[in-house]
Amino acid sequence: xxxxxxxxxxxxxxxxxxxxxxxxxxxxxxxxxxxxxxxxxxxxxxxxxxxxxxxxxxxxxxxxxxxxxxxxxxxxxxxxxxxxxxxxxxxxxxxxxxxxxxxxxxxxxxxxxxxxxxxxxxxxxxxxxxxxxxxxxxxxxxxxxxxxxxxxxxxxxxxx
Ligand SMILES: Cc1cc2nc3c(=O)[nH]c(=O)nc-3n(C[C@H](O)[C@H](O)[C@H](O)COP(=O)(O)O)c2cc1C
Numbered sequence: 001x002x003x004x005x006x007x008x009x010x011x012x013x014x015x016x017x018x019x020x021x022x023x024x025x026x027x028x029x030x031x032x033x034x035x036x037x038x039x040x041x042x043x044x045x046x047x048x049x050x051x052x053x054x055x056x057x058x059x060x061x062x063x064x065x066x067x068x069x070x071x072x073x074x075x076x077x078x079x080x081x082x083x084x085x086x087x088x089x090x091x092x093x094x095x096x097x098x099x100x101x102x103x104x105x106x107x108x109x110x111x112x113x114x115x116x117x118x119x120x121x122x123x124x125x126x127x128x129x130x131x132x133x134x135x136x137x138x139x140x141x142x143x144x145x146x147x148x149x150x151x152x153x154x155x156x157x158x159x160x
Contacts, residue, residue: 001028001152004058008035008065008076010042013096013132017141018064024145028152031058035079042068047078055087060152063113064094067105072112080116090155091122092148095129106131126151 003025009015015034022030033053055061065076072080093113097105106129117124128144130137 001059001156002057003028003030003060003062003148003152004053004055005030005032005062005064006035006053006055006079007032007063007094008073008079010040010066010068010073010075014064014066014094017094017096017130017144018062020141021062021145021148025149025152035075037075037078042073042075045074047074049075049078049082052079052082055083058087058089060090060092060155061087062092062094062148063117064096065109065113067095067097067109070105070108072109077112080113083116083120086117086120086122088123090125090151091117092126092151093117093124093128094144096132097129098132100131100133105129 005018007014007018018032022032035053036051038048038050065072093110095106095109099105110127110129126147130140
């Protein structure tokens with residue numbers, strides 16, 4: 001299957017999780033499509049995107065982002081705001097955040113994605129937030145990768 005990861009990563013954490021996913025999902029094609037903006041300053045709200053990844057051509061899509069100020073970063077928000085429709089494929093959500101409690105970042109990030117994607121009819125099959133400073137980080141990343149694998153396997157069976 002062809003999986004599109006549409007994501008923003010300011011300091012590289014989210015990017016590294018997706019690169020690990022790409023390396024582990026050897027039976028699939030994982031495309032890393034990063035959303036990019038003119039400025040990398042996270043405090044700038046009036047963001048101009050320079051790279052807007054397409055959602056076309058994938059069997060599943062992963063939206064991923066860090067959390068900035070208890071919300072999705074401006075870059076992620078501006079990307080989501082310009083979406084008008086979604087392909088009819090399973091959608092997965094990944095958040096990386098720093099603070100020790102998911103309610104200090106992880107939950108808001110997932111909620112921020114859902115607020116935009118659900119009205120567009122997204123079939124959200126998996127959500128995961130990864131707490132970066134946790135001693136369980138490696139385990140959480142492994143759990144995410146495992147969950148994605150299982151989900152893709154289930155979808156592949158449904159197709160036959
Ligand atoms: C400007 C800024 C604001 C942030 N605000 C939060 C926050 O509200 N809650 C949180 O848990 N982490 C916060 N973080 C930490 C990032 O979400 C976390 O380090 C994430 O893993 C970074 O991912 P990235 O390296 O892919 O950009 C913030 C980081 C930055 C730079």
